[in-house]
Amino acid sequence: MKTGAPSPAALAPEHVRALHAYTPGLQPAEPGWVKLNTNENPYPPSPRVEEAIRRELGDVLRLYPDPRSTKLRKAFARLHGLQEANVIVGNGSDDVLNLLVRAFAGGGGNVGFTLPSYSLYPVLVAIEHGRSRVIEFDRQMTLPVEALSEIAAPVLFLTSPNAPTGVGFPIAEIESLAGAFHGLLVVDEAYADFARENAMGLVARHPRVVVTRTLSKSHGLAGLRVGFAAAHPDVIDLLDRVRDSYNVNRLSQAGGLAALEDAAYTADVVRRVVATRERTREVFDGLGWFTYPSATNFLFTEPRTRDGRTGPEIARGCYEFLLSRKVLVRHFGSHALTAGFLRITVGTDSQMHTLAEALQSWLNHA
Numbered sequence: 001m002k003t004g005a006p007s008p009a010a011l012a013p014e015h016v017r018a019l020h021a022y023t024p025g026l027q028p029a030e031p032g033w034v035k036l037n038t039n040e041n042p043y044p045p046s047p048r049v050e051e052a053i054r055r056e057l058g059d060v061l062r063l064y065p066d067p068r069s070t071k072l073r074k075a076f077a078r079l080h081g082l083q084e085a086n087v088i089v090g091n092g093s094d095d096v097l098n099l100l101v102r103a104f105a106g107g108g109g110n111v112g113f114t115l116p117s118y119s120l121y122p123v124l125v126a127i128e129h130g131r132s133r134v135i136e137f138d139r140q141m142t143l144p145v146e147a148l149s150e151i152a153a154p155v156l157f158l159t160s161p162n163a164p165t166g167v168g169f170p171i172a173e174i175e176s177l178a179g180a181f182h183g184l185l186v187v188d189e190a191y192a193d194f195a196r197e198n199a200m201g202l203v204a205r206h207p208r209v210v211v212t213r214t215l216s217k218s219h220g221l222a223g224l225r226v227g228f229a230a231a232h233p234d235v236i237d238l239l240d241r242v243r244d245s246y247n248v249n250r251l252s253q254a255g256g257l258a259a260l261e262d263a264a265y266t267a268d269v270v271r272r273v274v275a276t277r278e279r280t281r282e283v284f285d286g287l288g289w290f291t292y293p294s295a296t297n298f299l300f301t302e303p304r305t306r307d308g309r310t311g312p313e314i315a316r317g318c319y320e321f322l323l324s325r326k327v328l329v330r331h332f333g334s335h336a337l338t339a340g341f342l343r344i345t346v347g348t349d350s351q352m353h354t355l356a357e358a359l360q361s362w363l364n365h366a
C-alpha cells in the first residue's frame with residue numbers, strides 16, 4: 001500500500017462505517033440445548049418438502065433458478081385469493097423487508113415503525129442512510145393509530161402480531177391506520193398463522209397496504225429462507241426492479257412450494273403449537289407472572305420472584321439462570337418496555353416441561 005493511501009474500510013461512506021449489524025439470536029453449535037430463543041418451529045416441515053428438494057438435486061443444479069419464483073408466486077396468490085401480479089418472493093421475509101426499504105426509502109428516506117417491534121427495521125434503514133421515525137407503545141401495547149398515521153414517511157412497518165410482545169392488533173384498527181396514513185403501510189405478518197385474524201384481506205382493498213409473510217415460523221422452514229410480500233401490482237413491480245435477479249435458489253423454490261401446498265400439515269402443526277402455547281401461558285399465570293396475550297408462537301412474560309420482585313435485573317438473572325441450565329430464551333435489555341421480560345419460543349410439550357422445571361429452580365434461588 002502506498003503511504004498516505006486510505007485503508008480499504010475508509011473508502012466506504014460514513015453511514016456504512018457507522019453501521020451496527022442486526023443481532024440474531026444465538027445459534028449454538030453443540031447439541032443439548034432447549035432452544036427457545038429464535039421463534040423457530042419445534043416440529044419438522046412437511047415430509048413433502050424433503051421429497052421436493054431431493055427431486056431438485058442433481059443435474060438441474062447446473063441451471064439458474066427461475067428468477068421470478070413463478071410457481072411460488074402463483075401458489076401463494078391462489079392461497080390468498082390474489083393474482084400472481086400481487087406477489088413477490090424473497091430469500092426469507094427479511095429480504096422482502098429489505099427490498100421495501102430499498103425501493104421506497106433508498107437514498108436516505110424516512111421509515112416509520114413502532115418500539116418495540118422487529119429490531120431488523122432500524123438496521124435496514126441505516127443501511128440506506130435513512131431516518132427512523134419511531135412511535136413508542138405504552139405498557140398496554142394498544143395500537144397508537146393516530147400517532148402512527150401522522151408519521152411523515154413513505155413506508156411504515158407494523159409488526160402484527162408484534163414481536164417481541166406477541167400482541168396482535170385488531171384488523172379494524174390496522175384498516176383505519178391504512179386509511180389515514182399517507183405512505184405504504186407494511187404489515188409484517190411473520191406470525192399471522194398463529195393468530196385468529198390477519199390483514200391479508202386489506203391488500204385487495206388498499207393499494208398502499210403491503211402484507212409480508214414467511215415460511216420460517218408456521219411452516220418450520222427457517223433454514224430454507226422463503227418469504228413473501230403481497231401488494232398492489234405497481235408495488236410488486238418496483239420491488240422486482242430492486243431485487244437480486246436470482247434471489248430465491250432452486251432448492252428453496254421447490255421446498256417452499258411443497259410446504260405451501262401441504263396446508264393440512266401446516267394447520268396441524270399450528271394447532272399443536274397454539275395448544276402448547278396456551279398450556280405454557282397457564283404455567284406462567286400459575287406463577288403469578290404477567291404475560292401478554294400471544295397471537296404468535298412465543299410468549300412474552302415478566303419473571304417475578306417469589307417475593308414479588310420484577311424488572312430488568314430480575315429478567316436478566318432469570319435469563320442467565322436458564323442459560324446455565326442450557327435453556328436458551330431471549331432477553332431484550334435495551335428498551336424499558338422489554339427489559340423486564342423474557343421472550344420464550346413455544347417448543348414441544350417436553351421442552352416446555354424442562355423450561356417449567358428450570359423456572360421452579362430459579363424461583364428457589366432468586
Ligand SMILES: Cc1ncc(COP(=O)(O)O)c(C=O)c1O
Binds near residue numbers: 163188227
Ligand atoms: C417480525 C418478524 N418479521 C420477519 C422475520 C424474518 O423472517 P424470515 O426468516 O422470513 O426472514 C422475523 C424473524 O424472526 C420476525 O420476527
